[in-house]
Amino acid sequence: MENAFSDRITDVPKSFIREILKVTIDSSIISFAGGLPNRTFFPVKGLQQAAHDVFEEAGNEILQYSNSEGYLGLRQFIADRYRTQQGLEIPVEDILITTGSQQGLDLLGKTFLNEGDDLIIEEPGYLGAIQAFAMYRPRFHPVPVFEGGMDIDKLAQVLRERQPKLLYTVTNFQNPSGISYSDDNRRAVAELVQGRSCLIIQDDPYGDLRFSGTPKVSFKRLLSANTVLLGSFSKTVAPALRLGWLVAPPPIMDKLVIAKQAADLHTDYLAQRILYRFLCDNDIDAHIATIIRQYGKQKEAMISAIKDSFPAGVQSTNPEGGMFLWVTLPEGISSMALFEAAIKKKVAFVPGTPFYVDRKDSNTLRLNFSCSDEPTIVEGIKRLGQSIKELL
Amino acid sequence: MENAFSDRITDVPKSFIREILKVTIDSSIISFAGGLPNRTFFPVKGLQQAAHDVFEEAGNEILQYSNSEGYLGLRQFIADRYRTQQGLEIPVEDILITTGSQQGLDLLGKTFLNEGDDLIIEEPGYLGAIQAFAMYRPRFHPVPVFEGGMDIDKLAQVLRERQPKLLYTVTNFQNPSGISYSDDNRRAVAELVQGRSCLIIQDDPYGDLRFSGTPKVSFKRLLSANTVLLGSFSKTVAPALRLGWLVAPPPIMDKLVIAKQAADLHTDYLAQRILYRFLCDNDIDAHIATIIRQYGKQKEAMISAIKDSFPAGVQSTNPEGGMFLWVTLPEGISSMALFEAAIKKKVAFVPGTPFYVDRKDSNTLRLNFSCSDEPTIVEGIKRLGQSIKELL
Structure with missing residues (x-):
């Protein structure tokens, strides 16, 4: 074969x-x-208790097929947290629960990339993103990242010469380098992207794990319509559950939901219900x-x-x-x-x-x-x- | 955008x-x-108990990242069941746990289909399969199915005129039609496919739910190297957990594991452990x-x-x-x-x-x-x- x-x-x-x-x-x-x-x-005990409780209270409902967008309670929790933590107003309809944020990358590749399309990736960049996007055979344009963010000159050059559809970034404590983009660097990136048909993917699995310095401005605030946010519970609660999310405006979300259905119908609903119950009953902060x-x-x-x-x-x-x-x-x-x-x-x-x-x-x-x-x-x-x- | x-x-x-x-x-x-x-x-009570027990016995191990192939115990259970139920010897290495069998379809599309490749689908056929494969833009060749199986003349014609890479079948109690392929029909299909570089996907989410008649021969027995099996716990245990599997020989499995990693790293490991514990402690038959x-x-x-x-x-x-x-x-x-x-x-x-x-x-x-x-x-x-x- x-x-x-x-x-x-x-x-x-x-x-x-x-x-x-x-x-x-x-x-x-x-x-x-x-x-x-x-x-x-x-949080072994907390999740064990949450599992016990959702079985008690919701019985067989939590074991049935569910909708592709994800459990409304969990999506509402995520929206609330964007408001309290970052001052961002995210409508709950803009949030899709994904099977880990890795799946968010796959769905974005599926939704945007034709073979040969241009894509900007950080150098060094997150290996899982390289692998997910590579499946759709884009042309990768690596742009170096340093302490403080992206190489703005190089980014400007790529944007001048090519028409990239996607710009993939891990702006906080990047994997693999640990670097973060400064506010000035984020603004410079947003300014270059503004007016173009290029989507900034702000993947932020580590954003909650800040031990020094101050939180920086989100691309969602700088360039809302051009930004997709990815988030994950893998580093703050537990990775085994494969629970992440994606934030995108409605025209993009419509397409992502079609891709999600084709990929796995929906994310484990029992896990979503257990996690939501855990988040409600415990002090996540x-x-x-x-x-x-x-x-x-x-x-x-x-x-x-x-x-x-x-x-x-x-x-x-x-x-x-x-x-x-x-x-x-x-x-x-x-x-x-x-x-x-x-x-x-x-x-x-x-x-x-x-x-x-x-x-x-x-x-x-x-x-x-x-x-x-x-x-x-x-x-x-x-x-x-x-x-x-x-x-x- | x-x-x-x-x-x-x-x-x-x-x-x-x-x-x-x-x-x-x-x-x-x-x-x-x-x-x-x-x-x-x-089985609400059984799964609740299983969840309690795996938290007790395996603590934080069941909450960590796991391997892309899936939990070995669960894969072994599936292999054992193929042996006892169908007399099939499936090496555990040939089994991949998927996020529902829907994901199996997506991974097969990703692993095999270039744009414009030929693919045979049943008519009428499972909508989820049509959607999953459509993402890879193949040329669909519908072959009618009736009581007793596939239209063999039409299948022969498609195989004569085209070089299909995949032949998608739901041989038991098909969705949407409820029809099953007879033994003779399966043999006729296998005979036509033999010697070609065409993979038969035998998707069998309902196979365990037989209320009359006798079990029929598997394509895995008739044409092992050309057959991929898909299975699911959604209809026998519960769909919310999104636990399915895929059986493929090693050269195909190597590629599928790469696709699986890119898609979601691995399937919810907590759910795998809960299900396995449930299957061990309860009489699934x-x-x-x-x-x-x-x-x-x-x-x-x-x-x-x-x-x-x-x-x-x-x-x-x-x-x-x-x-x-x-x-x-x-x-x-x-x-x-x-x-x-x-x-x-x-x-x-x-x-x-x-x-x-x-x-x-x-x-x-x-x-x-x-x-x-x-x-x-x-x-x-x-x-x-x-x-x-x-x-x-």
Whole structure:
């Protein structure tokens, strides 16, 4: 059947990260490779109680087929939270519950991309987005991101030369780099996009996990009709439930609902009801504050260990939130070679390469700080520092 | 943003059935229009207990990200059931858990279809499949199905003239028609497909719901390498959980897993764990037997009411299982016109038109018998019979 496959699936390579994660299953390895939230903070008891209660109160209703848009209560909760947290008025009709925010990416690709269409992606960029969009065979235009946001000159150039349909951004504590866009940078991006038929996708799975600095302005406020928001409960409650959402204005939502129906009819309704009940009966802000406190401490431990253990000439970002930071080795040093060396010292990370759409190697790497306690972080970074020194 | 949409999403019409179902929300209407399993049989207590137990025993593990293939225990349960129920040896590696079997259709479209590729679909055919595949813009070749299976001459003709990549079938108690393929018909289909690079998709959401007749041979036995099986827990346990599966040999599975990752990373893991625990702790066969008993009685009531109330010249199928039967009005009588007339008498159904890929009207209609009790069925069919007589 080999020659029967579609072009799109033939072109997509096997996930490099999946292969890496296999190596790190060995429990003697200190792994900064994963992209997982820390399971210590999953609200097991709260969700267990919520599950019990929705079965008691709603019986077989919560087990039937439901509508494609998602449970109204949960969508209303999300709308309310946009109002209280960000001062954004989002009509509940503009919210679609998705099977994780990963599905939001797939639905957007399906709804907008013809083969060969232009799409702007951050460089480095979120691998899951690259994979989801790649299925629709667009032409990727990577625009570099740094501390403070997107390379505005490069963005202007792409917008001058091409007519991109989509501009994909993770503006807060980006995966993989940990960087955030400043207010000025967001305004500059919005100004360039204004008046064009280009949709800004603001994917914000980490926005609630801010441990320093101040919240920044949303593209939804700057350029409402051109903005789609993606959100997720994976990092604030639990990822297993695969509950995310998408915010889009009505003409786009109409099409997205058609794509959603074709994709899986609707998202697990039992999970939606359990989550909604949990959110109603618990203080989600207090819960998030607990996560932030610990992640913030772990990030500080990592930054401080990097200062102590890494040789001069190695750069790292210093995120104000999220789960990742990004290390840049001196020019010419391969992070793939470093991975080979580090694994011998029983420490793992993800080399930067898969986060670029067109590179075979790079001098960058991603470190996760959400899943290791502080002593483990100090020890792991020390070993990694030794590996870097040996390579220099 | 209107002109920014992809061609695929611009071409797909709004779901006709969604519009119809809106009419039937009025609780004074007797509705044979839905496609839902009967909620009376959802195992509320069993699933509630299973949810409690998995939270107790597996705590935060069941709330973390999981692998794209699905929970091994659940996949093993499915493999075991193929062995005990159908004598099929399915390696657990060949089983992928999907977000409802609807997602299986989307993943197959993504993995196989380039724009313009040939695809064989039953006529009438499952609307959800038409919608899922339409997203990949194939050329549909409808082949009629009757009591006993597919029109073999027409199938032979399509296979002679085109090179279809996919052949989509619902061989047991088909949605919408309720027909099943005989053993001879399955063998004839397999013989025609053998030696070609064409994949038979055997979608079997209703196979367990047999109330008469004997089980028929699977395409998996007749033509293993060319067959993909789709299955679902929506009709035997509960649809809200969105838990289905797909069986495919390794070279195909490799590609499907890539598509699955891009689509939603993995299916709700909490739901998988709850369902698995439920299946281990309860007698699923006894549960299914209860459903079958009631659906069988309701089907008999509908068939008998049709004999009593419909005028001569109206044909109906007599399914051996499932949830639907199919009515053919005399030539030239529009089921859309009948819908308008019937709704005035407070009875609803789905006109046949959306189940064809290329018709504007038809003399056929789908009746659901899983969700109405026997007196309601008798009354509803009586009203429908009156409406038909008025139209003749």
